[in-house]
Amino acid sequence: MSDRLAALDDDDAFDDYLPRNLQVKSSVHFTPIAIARHVAPLLAPKPGMSVLDVGAGPGKFCLAAAAQVPGARFVGVEFRRHLVEIARNLARRLQLPNAEFVHANAFDLDWSGYDAFYLYNPFAEQLYGNALRLDQAIDLDPASYVTYVSAVRRRLADARLGTRVATYHGFGGPPPESYERARDDSMGSDRIELWIKTRPRPAPRAMRPASPPTAAPEVA
Numbered sequence: 001m002s003d004r005l006a007a008l009d010d011d012d013a014f015d016d017y018l019p020r021n022l023q024v025k026s027s028v029h030f031t032p033i034a035i036a037r038h039v040a041p042l043l044a045p046k047p048g049m050s051v052l053d054v055g056a057g058p059g060k061f062c063l064a065a066a067a068q069v070p071g072a073r074f075v076g077v078e079f080r081r082h083l084v085e086i087a088r089n090l091a092r093r094l095q096l097p098n099a100e101f102v103h104a105n106a107f108d109l110d111w112s113g114y115d116a117f118y119l120y121n122p123f124a125e126q127l128y129g130n131a132l133r134l135d136q137a138i139d140l141d142p143a144s145y146v147t148y149v150s151a152v153r154r155r156l157a158d159a160r161l162g163t164r165v166a167t168y169h170g171f172g173g174p175p176p177e178s179y180e181r182a183r184d185d186s187m188g189s190d191r192i193e194l195w196i197k198t199r200p201r202p203a204p205r206a207m208r209p210a211s212p213p214t215a216a217p218e219v220a
């Protein structure tokens, strides 16, 4: 069997391609292969679509999705450099040129070129700290959880009409009101939700022109 078929056969097979310290974290931190296969065509129903996995880890979602939908492009952004290197090596070894990996904080990346986004609860580690730590490579801070969840909501609110968002275990907040839930599939240990942007972002409320002060403010 080729490396590609073997690695993406099931979760245990994929884990064999990871270093030992990640194998023991895999079932909690990385998307199950069956979920990735189910989600990939929901996010990229037409050829040529681009999907961003926000917080890609060692690439499990993007690699399984890229094999499932070869006509789409799956890009994973990840701020732990060593995980990006593992993901890039696997993409080469499994001959999946439509799986790409970027080393960056997700919020330093331009999201405007993507048709769809995948989120596997990527910021939970910040909130739960050592109980859910993937490794010691980053400092954890519950305040970052709030910052990142709000930043996702802003990016999604700015995205174009038709943008698709899939979550497994959510991302920490509701999608903006301009999104409608198109699917809610019970699978594995939770639900896969698919959201589609169907309404434009509401226009900001018009500001009333400030009237000039009628009297000088009092100075104590």
Ligand SMILES: C[S@@+](CC[C@H](N)C(=O)[O-])C[C@H]1O[C@@H](n2cnc3c(N)ncnc32)[C@H](O)[C@@H]1O
Pocket: 028, 029, 030, 031, 053, 054, 055, 056, 057, 058, 059, 060, 061, 077, 078, 079, 080, 083, 104, 105, 106, 107, 120, 121, 122, 123, 134, 148
């Ligand atoms: C729960 S894992 C999910 C991995 C992958 N998406 C999957 O489903 O198999 C979340 C990953 O997101 C990364 N991450 C969290 N916040 C990030 C951010 N702001 N920018 C880039 N990566 C981030 C973490 O380092 C971790 O590897």
